[in-house]
Amino acid sequence: MAEPARKDVAEKSIPVDIGLDEGAARLTPEKIEKVINTVLAGETGARLKVYVDTCVHCGLCSEACHYYLSHDKEPRWSPVGKVKQTMWEMLKNKGKVSPDFIKKASEIASTECNLCRRCAQFCPMGIDIAYIMTMVRRICHKLGVTPQYIQDTAHSHSATMNQMWVKEDEWVDALLWQEEEAREEIPTLRIPLEKEGADFMYSIIGPEPKFRAQLIYQAAVIFNVAGLNWTMPATTGWDNSDMAMFTGDFEIMGRIKRDHFEAAKRLKVKKIVMGECGHAYRSIYDVGNRWLGWKMPPIPVIHSAQFFAELLKEGKIKVAKKFNEPVTIQDPCNIVRGMGLQEDIRYVVKAFCKEIVEMQPNRDHNYCCCAGGGVINCGPPWKMKRMEGNRVKAEQLQATGVNTVISPCHNCHGGIEDIIKHYKLNMHLKFLGDIIYANMEKPAAA
Amino acid sequence: MHGLYNFVRGPLAWAAFIIFIGGSLYRIISMLRLAKEKDIIVFEYASLYYALRSIIHWLVPFANINSRQRPVFTIVTFVFHICLLAVPIFLLAHVILWDESFNVSWWSLPEGVADLMTLLVLACCVYFGWRRVTQPEAKFVTSASDFVILTFVALPFITGFLAYHQWLGYKFWLILHILSGEIWLAMIPFTRLVHMLFFPFSRGYMGSEFGAVRHVRDY
Numbered sequence: 001m002a003e004p005a006r007k008d009v010a011e012k013s014i015p016v017d018i019g020l021d022e023g024a025a026r027l028t029p030e031k032i033e034k035v036i037n038t039v040l041a042g043e044t045g046a047r048l049k050v051y052v053d054t055c056v057h058c059g060l061c062s063e064a065c066h067y068y069l070s071h072d073k074e075p076r077w078s079p080v081g082k083v084k085q086t087m088w089e090m091l092k093n094k095g096k097v098s099p100d101f102i103k104k105a106s107e108i109a110s111t112e113c114n115l116c117r118r119c120a121q122f123c124p125m126g127i128d129i130a131y132i133m134t135m136v137r138r139i140c141h142k143l144g145v146t147p148q149y150i151q152d153t154a155h156s157h158s159a160t161m162n163q164m165w166v167k168e169d170e171w172v173d174a175l176l177w178q179e180e181e182a183r184e185e186i187p188t189l190r191i192p193l194e195k196e197g198a199d200f201m202y203s204i205i206g207p208e209p210k211f212r213a214q215l216i217y218q219a220a221v222i223f224n225v226a227g228l229n230w231t232m233p234a235t236t237g238w239d240n241s242d243m244a245m246f247t248g249d250f251e252i253m254g255r256i257k258r259d260h261f262e263a264a265k266r267l268k269v270k271k272i273v274m275g276e277c278g279h280a281y282r283s284i285y286d287v288g289n290r291w292l293g294w295k296m297p298p299i300p301v302i303h304s305a306q307f308f309a310e311l312l313k314e315g316k317i318k319v320a321k322k323f324n325e326p327v328t329i330q331d332p333c334n335i336v337r338g339m340g341l342q343e344d345i346r347y348v349v350k351a352f353c354k355e356i357v358e359m360q361p362n363r364d365h366n367y368c369c370c371a372g373g374g375v376i377n378c379g380p381p382w383k384m385k386r387m388e389g390n391r392v393k394a395e396q397l398q399a400t401g402v403n404t405v406i407s408p409c410h411n412c413h414g415g416i417e418d419i420i421k422h423y424k425l426n427m428h429l430k431f432l433g434d435i436i437y438a439n440m441e442k443p444a445a446a
Numbered sequence: 447m448h449g450l451y452n453f454v455r456g457p458l459a460w461a462a463f464i465i466f467i468g469g470s471l472y473r474i475i476s477m478l479r480l481a482k483e484k485d486i487i488v489f490e491y492a493s494l495y496y497a498l499r500s501i502i503h504w505l506v507p508f509a510n511i512n513s514r515q516r517p518v519f520t521i522v523t524f525v526f527h528i529c530l531l532a533v534p535i536f537l538l539a540h541v542i543l544w545d546e547s548f549n550v551s552w553w554s555l556p557e558g559v560a561d562l563m564t565l566l567v568l569a570c571c572v573y574f575g576w577r578r579v580t581q582p583e584a585k586f587v588t589s590a591s592d593f594v595i596l597t598f599v600a601l602p603f604i605t606g607f608l609a610y611h612q613w614l615g616y617k618f619w620l621i622l623h624i625l626s627g628e629i630w631l632a633m634i635p636f637t638r639l640v641h642m643l644f645f646p647f648s649r650g651y652m653g654s655e656f657g658a659v660r661h662v663r664d665y
Binding site for chain 2: 044057340
């Protein structure tokens, strides 16, 4: 007779991640102490000091966090609870912590915090907890203790300048393939490669040519119907995504951001329009540019949500029919809390859909999808943490009673698709591009 | 006893004020210098308008999402901080002291009101202490130092209350009151009470980032 399955193990299996396990196995106490103190002394300053000295241990940030709320308000999941388990200990012990501690700290910072910055809206003192968590990730990166899957994407950035190991010929081939497909629908359609002096460069994330190629197709249709003068680079620099930002590998982050800006400068475009991705916007507009010394990006960067709203307002794209079901909107942290694009998103959705049923809370107070901040990129070992960590999102989705969620962010899509499956919600997701492509005025098919 | 009184009332009071003012200046100046050296972006992105927008939304009760979600805590914390600052500054006995010592004078609270406000401060301290012991989100991040600080904040009010009512040992309570008040002042720059000094900076910086860069609310 088979041994009965151990209930505790079956229900709460401990994830195995060689990025953390083997990374921590290589550490010595001396190395840990040296790296922590070097990073703290060299890379942090008044902000970290003020944040640590000013925190009055009130716990008022707790209610901001979807992990905390989803774990029945267990305090170890609160934002300050996570700071206590990581940065406070490093500071208190002046860097004298064990390899096991670093492994746990990396797990907390990388898989239990989406850097969504909602807690910054709840802390009375204005403490930037996402910044503190980023510095924990930075220390763990310098110690070589980062979850394997996201480390692999950082390696890909480093070797190929894109997130998905896409080779240069594969990239161009993917675009030509989508152009050919789209010409079945619009015979004059082009995806203009390397067109110097175009109005804008369209940049996307690595996963689009890899497994969401229809998004390139749709964008090409929208831009062609609108009669826009646009281009995409045939070289590296096409990928605007940035997992290195989330592993704390700022050197790689700087390299790929520079490559991206340089591609646009080389093509002499007026601006960059980027696809429906949240974290890439954060990287280009908020984080990567600063690392390179640009207070604001060296070339204007427009997110699709904003760009589509502009096209609609200018009458360049027109509504042919309205999507006939009620929809809800998942506001992505990085373009809403990170850029205030909530009304642009709604402008487009209102134009193309009959009815919006808002989630509660919504707009800049919306809960994170629990995939962002690199958490989904930490891969299958940590998937259940995302599911358990965002029960509130499932409740929030269910309360709307609709079947369609619109979100202009790849991470939100990945995260919320998983939540929908896990909590057995009868819902599906759409990008703004999906809804525009399907419902806009287009020349009759050939 | 009289010698001790003169000591706490004279040299020690000077010392407390010098430590408080000097320490506060030291903390703020050294923080700004460090920021200039290591966090230049704080100055680069600083926006007076958005800093004030943020500070105002956090200094007005129920003007931010957090205070709306926790009405009891919001009321307690506002009552606490208002009384905590108003009583020492506007207490009649303190105003008289300033008048006697430096010939400066200002409006003072009616004595009954000040007495009530003192009790409110103490009630709030009890609430904060209770919260740290019973509420998991606060308990988890509470350390011994939090109770020490809370005790030293409450002490001047306890002793002041006892001295004012002159029930027993007036002089004893008065000396203890002055002493604890001096300790409290001197603690501000060097403990987590420093949030009184740093609040406008951390709040203002976050307000600038959220408002001027990210075009969104931080409240």
